[in-house]
Amino acid sequence: MKLTLITGLTGLLLLATIVELLRRRQLREKYAMLWLGVLLIVIPLSLFPRLLDNVAGFFGVVSGVSLVLFLGIVFLLLVCIHLSWEVSALEEETRTLAEDFALLRAQIDAERAARDELVSSDG
Amino acid sequence: MVNGKRVLIIIPALNESGSIADVVGEVRGELPGVEVLVVDDGSTDRTAAVAAAAGARVAKLPYNLGVGGAMRLGYRYARDNGYDVAIQIDADGQHDPRYVPKLVDLLDDNDLVIGARFAGEGDYSVRGPRRWAMVMLSAVLSKVARTKLTDTTSGFRAANRRVIEMFAGWYPAEYLGDTVETLVHTARRGYKIRQVPVAMRKRMAGTPSHSPAKAMIYLGRAFAVLTLALIRR
Ligand SMILES: Nc1nc2c(ncn2[C@@H]2O[C@H](COP(=O)(O)OP(=O)(O)OP(=O)(O)O)[C@@H](O)[C@H]2O)c(=O)[nH]1
Ligand SMILES: [Mg+2]
Numbered sequence: 001m002k003l004t005l006i007t008g009l010t011g012l013l014l015l016a017t018i019v020e021l022l023r024r025r026q027l028r029e030k031y032a033m034l035w036l037g038v039l040l041i042v043i044p045l046s047l048f049p050r051l052l053d054n055v056a057g058f059f060g061v062v063s064g065v066s067l068v069l070f071l072g073i074v075f076l077l078l079v080c081i082h083l084s085w086e087v088s089a090l091e092e093e094t095r096t097l098a099e100d101f102a103l104l105r106a107q108i109d110a111e112r113a114a115r116d117e118l119v120s121s122d123g
Numbered sequence: 124m125v126n127g128k129r130v131l132i133i134i135p136a137l138n139e140s141g142s143i144a145d146v147v148g149e150v151r152g153e154l155p156g157v158e159v160l161v162v163d164d165g166s167t168d169r170t171a172a173v174a175a176a177a178g179a180r181v182a183k184l185p186y187n188l189g190v191g192g193a194m195r196l197g198y199r200y201a202r203d204n205g206y207d208v209a210i211q212i213d214a215d216g217q218h219d220p221r222y223v224p225k226l227v228d229l230l231d232d233n234d235l236v237i238g239a240r241f242a243g244e245g246d247y248s249v250r251g252p253r254r255w256a257m258v259m260l261s262a263v264l265s266k267v268a269r270t271k272l273t274d275t276t277s278g279f280r281a282a283n284r285r286v287i288e289m290f291a292g293w294y295p296a297e298y299l300g301d302t303v304e305t306l307v308h309t310a311r312r313g314y315k316i317r318q319v320p321v322a323m324r325k326r327m328a329g330t331p332s333h334s335p336a337k338a339m340i341y342l343g344r345a346f347a348v349l350t351l352a353l354i355r356r
Contacts, residue, residue, distance in 0.1 A: 019354070022351065022354065022355065023354055023355050023356055024356075025355060028297060029297045029298065029300070029347070029348065029351060030297075032351065033347060093185075093186055096185045096186055097185060100185045
């Protein structure tokens with residue numbers, strides 16, 4: 001009973017955090033949807049940990065809780081991979097930005113040099 | 124100048140080299156004295172070059188930001204250059220620039236004016252889940268904005284200075300955010316929104332962005348985006 005209380009409260013706290021982050025526009029839609037989906041699964045499980053016992057039995061896992069642990073770790077790994085992928089995309093974008101910036105600077109420098117040249121040859 | 128106001132036409136474009144020249148040409152022909160800004164959003168074709176040759180100012184983004192990202196750039200340009208009115212028009216030729224003076228006129232008493240299909244003019248029709256999504260969006264957003272809105276995802280809209288100022292600082296780049304969420308945001312902040320019926324034409328070239336298979340997903344996402352917009356502040 002005590003355990004259910006702790007897990008249930010944790011789940012609700014997480015839900016409140018995510019909803020608040022969302023409301024403050026600190027989370028983009030795609031991540032928000034992901035975490036809301038996760039919580040919709042996690043909260044019932046935290047209140048009724050034995051919910052998955054039948055499913056676990058079917059897969060030959062002794063208790064539903066171990067199944068949840070296993071699935072949880074797999075899920076977290078997937079999230080990590082996804083984040084690495086996002087960071088790679090971001091790095092590629094900043095690289096493009098840096099190049100654009102350098103090209104612009106080169107262009108401005110060249111134009112300024114040409115103008116100075118013109119002024120000094122005039123005067 | 125349209126009716127004494129400095130007007131900027133903002134055209135977000137992604138791979139529209141087939142139609143952009145005609146669209147820019149038509150706008151400049153119908154509306155002498157307005158400035159046209161094409162925001163090329165990382166196109167892989169000659170959209171930017173073609174638009175520039177047709178007489179538009181072109182802002183070329185280094186990579187794709189989506190319509191929302193392109194539009195914030197457009198509104199920043201409008202704000203920094205002191206335009207009175209900024210009007211978004213699609214690059215595929217579906218919006219008729221002859222409606223622009225009407226939109227500008229309505230800005231006298233409104234802050235954001237939307238050129239809407241399904242409001243009487245033209246014969247554009249949509250069926251299936253896409254239609255359900257549009258009905259749902261219209262019903263909810265009409266309530267939020269306290270005015271009748273029949274085409275909430277329309278990319279034909281005119282903003283006055285106050286709204287330009289707001290959009291220059293805040294404009295979502297998320298899917299449907301540029302239409303649905305901006306409407307909720309604008310209405311919640313007390314700005315007046317109004318729609319005018321416009322006839323929508325067929326695309327001039329290129330491929331439409333929506334296949335029928337995606338319609339169901341569209342409905343789901345529209346619902347999610349709307350819910351999010353309503354709980355956000
Ligand atoms: N900046 C930018 N513009 C885009 C992007 N995708 C589409 N657009 C432009 O947004 C406008 C509307 O896009 P469309 O594909 O015509 O969408 P639609 O009018 O809702 O649907 P259709 O019925 O297919 O015409 C056009 O001017 C496109 O060039 C994008 O990723 N970035
Ligand atoms: Mg279109």
